[in-house]
Amino acid sequence: MIKSLLFPTACAICDKGSRTLCSDCYEALKNRNLKISKSENSSLKYLIYFVDYDLMYKKLIHKGKYCLNKEVWRIIGHLISDKLDIKSNSIITYVPLHWMRYCKRGFNQSKLIAERIGKTISLIRRVKNNSSFTMLSASERIAKSCELFEVRNKDLSNVYTCYIIDDVVTTRATLEACSSLVKQKYPHIEVIGISFAKTPKHSEFMVV
Ligand SMILES: [Zn+2]
Structure with a gap:
């Protein structure tokens, strides 16, 4: 009772x-289907995403990210997992947060989604915190984003597919950087991105 007074919960989408x-x-x-988007110049084989990042889903993501509601991410992970056929000889990983942001939030939402999809490994490490790349071109943004991450050494000789989970894809620079670093270290692996929401306007992916 006291908890519900202090932290009132209502549906994150319709407020009911x-x-x-x-x-x-x-x-x-x-009842929604997963969508696939592809880009010719991408290191990702393709991106699987669930919804366009519009006002309705912004509210849901805000509740998960800034109201620190972990349940949002578990539900999203469950919904995606239900629709997805994970390939054999694959691994599931996620875009990491910088440790400072992780300490502040207490969880990584992309990891929470990933854990609902399957057994998750920590393959990518964030070595620097985000900077503002708004003045840069798309390719410059990806190059700069690559400096934020490192890929761990693992024996992945039997792995052919790596799924990288990112909660929301906007400019795609972060996911693209992680994917290209994974491919640099493990060229035999194909990388598939998975995201809950994707910004339609700023995306360079072609929806197919
Ligand atoms: Zn509702």
């Missing part, structure tokens, strides 16, 4: 009910 997602909004999400 008393759950993180009401049954109507949950069902509406459940």
Whole structure:
């Protein structure tokens, strides 16, 4: 009772009910199909995503990210997992947060999604915190983003596919940087991105 007074919960999309997602909004999400987008100049084989990053889903993501509601990410991970056929000889990893941001938030939302999809490994390490790359071109942004991450040494000789989870894809520079670093270290592996939401306007992916 006291908890609900201090932390009132209502559906993150429609503000009704008393759950993180009401049954109507949950069902509406459940009935959506995953989408695939491809880009010719991408190190990703393709990106699988669930929804366009519009106002309705911004509210949901805000609740998960800034109201620190972990349940949002578990639900999203579950919804994606239900629709996805994970290839054999594959690994699932995620875009890491810088440790300072991780300490502040207490969790990495991309990791929470990944853990619902399957057994997750920590393959990528963030060595620097985000900088603002808004003045840079798309290729410069990817090059600069590569400086933020390192890929760990692992025996992945039997692995053919690496899924990288990123909660939201906007400019795609972060996911693209992680993918290209994984491919540099493990050229025999194909990388597939998985995201809950993708910004349609600023994306350079072609929706197919
Ligand atoms: Zn709702």
